[in-house]
Amino acid sequence: MKNNNRKILSGNEAVARGAWEAGCHFAAAYPGTPSTEILENIIKYPEIYAEWSVNEKVALEACAGASFVGARTITAMKHVGLNVAADPMFTIGYTGVTGGFVIVTCDDPGMWSSQNEQDNRHYARHAKIPMLEPSDSNEAKIFTKMAFELSERFDSVFLLRLTTRISHSSGIVELGTRQEISLKGYTKDIKKRLVLPAHARVLHQRVEERLKKLADYAEEFPYNRIEWQDKNLGIISSGITYMHAKDVFPEASFLKLSFTYPLPEKLIRKFARGVKRVLVIEEGDPILKQEIKSLGINVVGKEKIPLCGELDPTVIKKSFKKPVYRPDIAIKEIPERPPVLCPGCPERGVFYVINKLKLIATGDIGCYTLGALPPLNAMDTCICMGASVTNAHGMDKAGGKDINKRLVAVIGDSTFFHSGVTGLLNAVYNKGNLNLIILDNLTTAMTGHQPHPGTGKLARGEEGKRVLPEDVARGCGVEFVRVVDPTNLKETEQAIKEALNYNGVTVLVFRSLCALLKKPKPYLVVDVENCNGCKLCLRLGCPAISLKQIPTKDKPVAYIEPTLCSGCDLCVQLCQHNAISSAKKD
Amino acid sequence: MKSKKISKNTDSLKVTNIIICGVGGQGILLASDILCTAAFLEGFDVKKSEIHGMAQRGGSVITHIRFGAKVYSPLVEVGKADFILSFEKLEALRYSYFLKRDGILIVNDLELAPMSVLTGDREYPKNIIDILKQNGDVYLVPAQNIALELGNVRAVNVVLLGSLARFLTFKKQVWLDAIKENVKPQYVDINIRAFEAGNRE
Numbered sequence: 001m002k003n004n005n006r007k008i009l010s011g012n013e014a015v016a017r018g019a020w021e022a023g024c025h026f027a028a029a030y031p032g033t034p035s036t037e038i039l040e041n042i043i044k045y046p047e048i049y050a051e052w053s054v055n056e057k058v059a060l061e062a063c064a065g066a067s068f069v070g071a072r073t074i075t076a077m078k079h080v081g082l083n084v085a086a087d088p089m090f091t092i093g094y095t096g097v098t099g100g101f102v103i104v105t106c107d108d109p110g111m112w113s114s115q116n117e118q119d120n121r122h123y124a125r126h127a128k129i130p131m132l133e134p135s136d137s138n139e140a141k142i143f144t145k146m147a148f149e150l151s152e153r154f155d156s157v158f159l160l161r162l163t164t165r166i167s168h169s170s171g172i173v174e175l176g177t178r179q180e181i182s183l184k185g186y187t188k189d190i191k192k193r194l195v196l197p198a199h200a201r202v203l204h205q206r207v208e209e210r211l212k213k214l215a216d217y218a219e220e221f222p223y224n225r226i227e228w229q230d231k232n233l234g235i236i237s238s239g240i241t242y243m244h245a246k247d248v249f250p251e252a253s254f255l256k257l258s259f260t261y262p263l264p265e266k267l268i269r270k271f272a273r274g275v276k277r278v279l280v281i282e283e284g285d286p287i288l289k290q291e292i293k294s295l296g297i298n299v300v301g302k303e304k305i306p307l308c309g310e311l312d313p314t315v316i317k318k319s320f321k322k323p324v325y326r327p328d329i330a331i332k333e334i335p336e337r338p339p340v341l342c343p344g345c346p347e348r349g350v351f352y353v354i355n356k357l358k359l360i361a362t363g364d365i366g367c368y369t370l371g372a373l374p375p376l377n378a379m380d381t382c383i384c385m386g387a388s389v390t391n392a393h394g395m396d397k398a399g400g401k402d403i404n405k406r407l408v409a410v411i412g413d414s415t416f417f418h419s420g421v422t423g424l425l426n427a428v429y430n431k432g433n434l435n436l437i438i439l440d441n442l443t444t445a446m447t448g449h450q451p452h453p454g455t456g457k458l459a460r461g462e463e464g465k466r467v468l469p470e471d472v473a474r475g476c477g478v479e480f481v482r483v484v485d486p487t488n489l490k491e492t493e494q495a496i497k498e499a500l501n502y503n504g505v506t507v508l509v510f511r512s513l514c515a516l517l518k519k520p521k522p523y524l525v526v527d528v529e530n531c532n533g534c535k536l537c538l539r540l541g542c543p544a545i546s547l548k549q550i551p552t553k554d555k556p557v558a559y560i561e562p563t564l565c566s567g568c569d570l571c572v573q574l575c576q577h578n579a580i581s582s583a584k585k586d
Numbered sequence: 587m588k589s590k591k592i593s594k595n596t597d598s599l600k601v602t603n604i605i606i607c608g609v610g611g612q613g614i615l616l617a618s619d620i621l622c623t624a625a626f627l628e629g630f631d632v633k634k635s636e637i638h639g640m641a642q643r644g645g646s647v648i649t650h651i652r653f654g655a656k657v658y659s660p661l662v663e664v665g666k667a668d669f670i671l672s673f674e675k676l677e678a679l680r681y682s683y684f685l686k687r688d689g690i691l692i693v694n695d696l697e698l699a700p701m702s703v704l705t706g707d708r709e710y711p712k713n714i715i716d717i718l719k720q721n722g723d724v725y726l727v728p729a730q731n732i733a734l735e736l737g738n739v740r741a742v743n744v745v746l747l748g749s750l751a752r753f754l755t756f757k758k759q760v761w762l763d764a765i766k767e768n769v770k771p772q773y774v775d776i777n778i779r780a781f782e783a784g785n786r787e
Contacts, residue, residue: 330717
């Protein structure tokens with residue numbers, strides 16, 4: 001929505017806009033909630049080269065390469081993505097940059113769509129890389145732009161930290177124009193970019209000197225600011241938490257921190273001297289509190305505020321015993337509504353078979369992780385991207401025949417390319433009995449359908465070079481490789497049984513397009529005369545199928561909701577009583 | 587919907603808090619975007635917060651929208667929502683703890699059973715509207731039927747937005763502009779008709 005030069009943007013859109021305005025040349029990322037829309041929006045700016053890389057490490061390293069030749073470059077990832085990319089990030093922290101280099105980490109307090117709640121403010125300290133934390137969309141844009149300039153000025157990569165409530169909240173942003181920056185060009189400099197121990201020792205010295213300069217700069221950073229009001233109470237906060245705290249304590253004085261590593265010591269001391277009592281309100285770990293306490297300043301913080309979960313104005317109010325009105329709802333048990341596999345999801349049949357055969361299944365990260373939920377109950381583990389493959393290998397080697405004859409690893413296509421390949425290679429090399437199931441729905445579905453090598457499409461939809469997972473598997477030395485249609489229940493079951501009976505590594509690629517990208521077939525209907533209410537179809541966990549009591553039958557019969565049914569016909573294949581058929585006869 | 591004197595909930599000094607909730611896939615994010623744009627065009631500061639990813643696979647979805655002279659947090663406090671606009675009855679119940687005393691609940695007359703109800707493990711609560719009435723004014727809108735009569739069940743979100751608009755003091759033209767900003771040109775007409783139908787309810 002445009003209003004002269006103001007527009008409503010999400011935090012992620014604002015970061016993309018900031019990168020564009022800053023003259024950014026190169027962007028690479030792997031999708032991950034809540035970071036995905038940053039690259040998705042950069043893709044809309046043709047001036048910036050943009051790619052979906054196969055994982056976060058690859059993306060960060062590619063960005064480093066772009067910086068080597070003097071390009072302004074940005075990568076964005078979810079918090080756990082930075083674990084994958086941590087290896088190059090720590091050393092890039094030493095080498096510094098040529099073109100400005102910004103790494104965006106999008107943390108997920110509350111774990112809305114994540115497997116842990118790690119606080120990536122620790123990474124700034126650990127890797128000695130400066131960090132900026134915006135509090136809304138407008139700051140997200142401004143800080144992104146500033147981060148490129150500061151990166152070049154201080155010869156340091158910069159971390160920009162967002163959280164879900166910054167990334168996925170929207171607000172009004174002041175728009176600017178693009179500043180065209182010419183490529184600096186490449187100059188060989190092995191003392192800077194080739195980290196032999198002899199070079200790295202010198203670089204480490206430089207890192208420590210740089211941190212001192214950055215700390216001095218943090219004192220004058222315009223968005224580290226004191227807002228004097230009632231001096232009986234002073235609050236130090238940053239990021240989204242600053243906004244929540246402003247609502248809860250409208251009268252208090254505030255020190256709003258935006259350049260959060262290294263911290264502005266003098267400014268903090270000045271603020272603390274000016275108020276009677278200091279509260280540190282921060283989400284996640286007590287990082288600000290500990291650092292401020294170490295300056296000898298007496299503060300109250302995490303002893304009152306929860307360590308776990310997301311903060312919001314209500315949680316902060318409760319933490320400080322402020323009254324909260326909560327209407328009394330005369331019903332205590334409200335049925336939960338967790339997300340489910342979509343109607344027509346091609347993975348459903350595979351999970352049905354895994355459950356039917358009572359297999360052990362190591363799982364992975366994607367919407368198919370929902371196969372773990374009842375009634376499918378078809379997954380035993382889920383740790384991180386790629387771990388299905390390697391967890392299964394370990395279980396196979398240590399658990400022996402009892403385990404490996406009923407053990408499968410289940411991974412999605414995009415996840416396989418991200419970090420499944422190395423685990424597969426490892427299992428082949430170490431003569432394992434891994435049975436790998438690749439659920440190939442020809443997209444990165446969970447994060448909103450981004451392309452990957454198996455789709456052969458590039459970020460802007462252009463043709464790329466298609467790389468198929470079965471070819472990768474063969475290339476890794478797997479001899480048992482089959483491509484199977486998961487919409488056929490019999491073939492699915494047969495293929496899984498054969499793989500389990502094979503000695504050695506097997507790979508089954510179950511290929512069928514994501515239901516959200518397929519044109520639905522005519523919906524299915526239940527013939528109530530034939531249905532005896534056996535509930536077998538309910539075991540598919542399809543949101544379109546339920547039981548309904550009808551007057552002419554003494555027990556409830558199956559009912560298919562036409563607005564939800566995609567006509568995938570798994571239930572037709574399962575029904576023993578010929579009670580389900582297409583509404584539209586051929 | 588019975589006629590009621592429209593309260594001045596969009597007093598320019600006060601922040602108006604709105605929760606929009608329902609089931610992933612019902613078009614909640616689009617409705618939130620249109621509302622947000624309308625508030626912006628009316629000259630308010632506005633913030634919106636939503637959740638993507640896992641929550642969109644048929645799960646429970648909630649969006650927070652706040653507008654006024656100056657908005658800090660994008661999140662509505664518990665017990666402070668002026669309005670809850672729910673696309674489904676069970677979801678209205680789930681998030682009704684956000685409603686302020688005598689706040690207004692606008693609820694789509696639709697029941698969608700979650701998986702635990704489909705499999706028979708749990709029961710869908712029977713007297714939701716009665717429970718909701720204990721804490722605020724409840725308006726039940728047959729938005730599903732209205733959208734079907736208009737020929738597009740997907741327009742249910744904008745029908746409901748039309749119902750909410752009765753309680754806000756935004757100019758009609760602002761709503762129409764906000765719809766145009768947020769939907770593809772070929773869907774502008776149906777959405778304007780949906781808005782008007784909801785606005786009459």
